[in-house]
């Protein structure tokens with residue numbers, strides 16, 4: 001089994017090098033270069049059809065790039081498909097399973113593909129961590145959609161891969177599994193496993209991932225740490241209503257009407273205090289005060305809304 005701690009850390013866990021994927025004349029991935037370092041928890045975000053699954057399929061060796069190279073821990077996916085497949089644990093977006101096997105048989109079979117014939121201790125641990133212990137002897141076809149997804153996750157992890165790839169793992173999954181799944185994946189990440197995640201749940205990406213790449217029409221339009229993206233593209237809003245008094249002139253130009261309230265952009269709590277002080281001095285009475293923290297969704301909407309070429313410039317800046 002691959003122990004992530006034995007792998008040389010300067011080699012990127014995943015390298016996409018000038019990747020192009022064409023279907024006919026159309027490039028659905030259009031010149032993506034991206035390194036994901038070992039031990040990172042990385043999110044690849046983008047609207048439907050942006051090219052996320054296509055990139056992951058090339059990483060997993062399921063689709064060939066039209067141009068460029070994909071590497072896993074320094075090994076080329078096209079030249080060394082078996083070795084790279086062993087280094088990866090891919091949880092696909094689709095539920096792919098054999099309906100006639102039980103959950104345990106499915107996991108034993110998957111272990112067998114990796115030459116692991118005595119893997120029951122780890123299989124039991126996976127079943128436990130993913131809340132599947134009581135379903136272990138059930139046939140796959142008897143499971144609910146969410147339970148099948150749990151098995152997909154367990155299946156990807158039977159060989160303890162150093163690089164874990166999750167393509168929308170929480171789509172259609174209940175809150176309990178989301179929490180237990182993220183707890184488990186975070187634990188694996190802390191042990192040194194690299195995690196590459198695609199999701200449409202931006203709050204999950206914001207909470208879990210230290211770095212984020214955003215794809216738009218097959219191009220990488222942003223690549224930076226989560227903190228940097230938030231501070232560069234998202235702003236905190238202070239929203240309030242005036243019960244009495246009028247806005248002082250220095251605030252009149254800063255505060256804009258926002259659904260029956262007044263809203264202005266602030267950098268931090270000190271600025272909120274400063275504005276409240278100015279309002280008090282002017283004799284204003286404030287009610288319904290809300291400070292809306294900037295989130296990844298704000299950053300995402302701004303980046304996706306910009307002109308693609310301008311955004312590409314921002315990506316280069318970010319590197």
Ligand SMILES: Nc1ncnc2c1ncn2[C@@H]1O[C@H](COP(=O)(O)OP(=O)(O)OP(=O)(O)O)[C@@H](O)[C@H]1O
Pocket residue numbers: 023028046047048049050051052053054055
């Ligand atoms: N086999 C194929 N033949 C032709 N076009 C394809 C094929 N596979 C994918 N595409 C196209 O490539 C584009 C990127 O698809 P992809 O599934 O990678 O997007 P995605 O970012 O994963 O989207 P989603 O968030 O919906 O999963 C889409 O326009 C899709 O229709």
